[in-house]
Amino acid sequence: MSTAPLPHHPVAVVGAGLGGLTLARVLHVHGVEAALFDLDGTPDARAQGGMLDIHDDSGQEALRAAGLHEEFLARVHTGGQAVRVLDRRGTVRFAQSDDGTGDRPEIDRGELRGLLLGSLPAGTVRWGAKVTDARPLGGGRHRVTLADGTEFTTDVLVGADGAWSRVRPLVSAARPAYTGVSFVEADLTGADVRHPVSAEVVGGGMLFALGPGRGFLAHRETDGSLHVYTAVAAPEDWLDGIDFTDTETAKAAVLKEFDGWDERLRALVADADGALVPRRIHALPTDHRWDRVPGVTLLGDAAHLMSPFAGEGANLALLDGAELGLALAARPRDTEAALAAYEARMFPRAQASAVDSARGQDLLFGADAPLGLVEVFSGRGD
Numbered sequence: 087m088s089t090a091p092l093p094h095h096p097v098a099v100v101g102a103g104l105g106g107l108t109l110a111r112v113l114h115v116h117g118v119e120a121a122l123f124d125l126d127g128t129p130d131a132r133a134q135g136g137m138l139d140i141h142d143d144s145g146q147e148a149l150r151a152a153g154l155h156e157e158f159l160a161r162v163h164t165g166g167q168a169v170r171v172l173d174r175r176g177t178v179r180f181a182q183s184d185d186g187t188g189d190r191p192e193i194d195r196g197e198l199r200g201l202l203l204g205s206l207p208a209g210t211v212r213w214g215a216k217v218t219d220a221r222p223l224g225g226g227r228h229r230v231t232l233a234d235g236t237e238f239t240t241d242v243l244v245g246a247d248g249a250w251s252r253v254r255p256l257v258s259a260a261r262p263a264y265t266g267v268s269f270v271e272a273d274l275t276g277a278d279v280r281h282p283v284s285a286e287v288v289g290g291g292m293l294f295a296l297g298p299g300r301g302f303l304a305h306r307e308t309d310g311s312l313h314v315y316t317a318v319a320a321p322e323d324w325l326d327g328i329d330f331t332d333t334e335t336a337k338a339a340v341l342k343e344f345d346g347w348d349e350r351l352r353a354l355v356a357d358a359d360g361a362l363v364p365r366r367i368h369a370l371p372t373d374h375r376w377d378r379v380p381g382v383t384l385l386g387d388a389a390h391l392m393s394p395f396a397g398e399g400a401n402l403a404l405l406d407g408a409e410l411g412l413a414l415a416a417r418p419r420d421t422e423a424a425l426a427a428y429e430a431r432m433f434p435r436a437q438a439s440a441v442d443s444a445r446g447q448d449l450l451f452g453a454d455a456p457l458g459l460v461e462v463f464s465g466r467g468d
Contacts, residue, residue: 095121097414098230098240100220100253102126102211104195105386105403106246107202110210111152112411118418119207121240123232125216129203136313137166137305138198138400142189145401148408157201158193163308166192168291171456171463176287176295176348180460184291192291194308195400217252226381226422228256242414242421243382246407249368251388257376258384262368264322265393267447269365270340272358274312281312281357287350288312295351296456300343302354303450314354318343319451325364336362367393372440375433383425385410390436395446398439406432 097113099106102124110120126132140146140158149155167190171180203211216233220243223229228243245253249262277285287293288304295302299319304312318324318340328339337355340362344352355362370391383389386403410428417424449458 092229093238095238095240097121097242097244098123098228098238099244099246100217100230100251101245101247101386101388102129102203102213103246103248103386103403104199104202104400105407106244107199107206107211108148108152108404108407109244109246109385109411110407111154111202111205112148112408113415114206114210115151115153116411116415118411118415120210121238122211123215123217123230124211124213125233127214129200129211129213131213133196136195137163137192137307138195139167139190139192139397140198140404141397141401144398145404148401148404151408151412152202152205154201154205158198159191161197161201162191162193163306166291166306168289169463170287170289170291170293171460172287172293172295172348172351173456174295174297174344174347174351176350179456180463181289182463190397192305197308217247220253220256220382222256222381228381241381242425244410245382245384245388246386246403248387249391251384253382254384254388256382257379258374260370260374262370262391265367265369265444265447266319267367267393267451268318268320268322268325269367270316270318270325270336270355271363271365272314272316272355273360274314274354274357275310275359277306277310277312280359281353283350284312284353284357287354294450294456294459295354296450296459297347298453298455299451301450301455302351304354312354314358316340316355317451322366325366328364330362330364333361369393369440369443372444373437374440375429375437378422378426378429380422381425383410383429385432389432390440392436392440392443393447394443395450396439396443398443402436402439405435 097120167184219231303315385406413424
């Protein structure tokens with residue numbers, strides 16, 4: 087009795103985040119179809135996060151390769167490149183308005199993801215498809231198993247599945263480690279009307295209110311809300327001691343870390359609407375790389391998870407996806423050469439950005455904060 091062959095996809099991408107979608111879009115532009123598998127049941131199953139600044143030399147290059155740059159520019163947040171830096175007393179130490187000439191325009195992450203999704207043929211993404219296992223078959227081919235028991239094979243397997251990638255173990259034993267900083271995220275909705283003081287403190291773009299070992303990072307979103315990241319340098323188990331099911335109790339516990347700070351800054355947490363969301367910041371080693379493994383590679387956070395303190399994560403994911411797509415399209419009969427060429431460019435670029443991100447963490451929360459960041463923004467620092 088013969089067994090029916092498994093479905094086969096020449097290129098299979100695990101994860102429909104920014105990097106995976108960019109890869110699929112660039113391949114589609116060049117006449118190569120990819121199948122994407124994402125664990126979320128629908129495209130809007132989860133909130134996609136806040137604003138992203140898309141850099142001209144990385145994220146925007148990727149969007150140019152994807153043929154989506156003009157559509158991206160039509161969606162950017164006017165005024166979003168404004169920056170304010172305050173100290174713990176609420177004193178403005180640096181401020182810069184958005185005059186429209188900057189090279190890092192802001193866009194809502196959900197808007198950007200929607201742009202990429204809408205550029206792909208219907209059915210490119212298989213939703214509710216959680217990968218539970220992937221194993222080599224030889225010759226660069228892999229067999230992938232989903233949570234519902236279905237399986238498929240592929241010639242090129244790409245892990246675009248984030249920090250806790252299920253594909254990464256095929257090429258690397260590395261796992262993300264806690265960086266020493268934890269976030270508590272909050273939102274203030276309808277800020278100009280409901281929270282006018284906080285709206286004024288944050289301004290039109292990004293706020294850094296910093297002191298040694300802690301601070302408030304916040305930005306204005308396109309819907310008029312403020313998204314706040316309260317950052318604390320703390321042991322990995324600090325968040326475990328806070329009951330986030332009781333929002334008022336959680337607010338009090340977080341604000342205890344900011345005793346003596348200006349009340350306008352404390353209000354970014356005290357007046358927050360809805361529940362607070364805890365998040366530990368993890369990173370892979372700054373020099374993470376692997377030897378060439380036939381038929382499989384990684385991109386984005388799966389390849390080089392780093393702290394967010396250089397603003398590079400989303401930009402690198404976009405550029406990874408574009409460069410991998412271009413490499414595969416240029417070498418349709420030699421995928422190993424394509425994967426090797428992609429990794430040769432990706433590894434040093436990712437290491438440089440990861441080092442910058444680690445330095446950024448020290449810069450933002452060092453003993454002299456916010457002076458180091460003020461010097462950088464003023465052109466006096468590194």
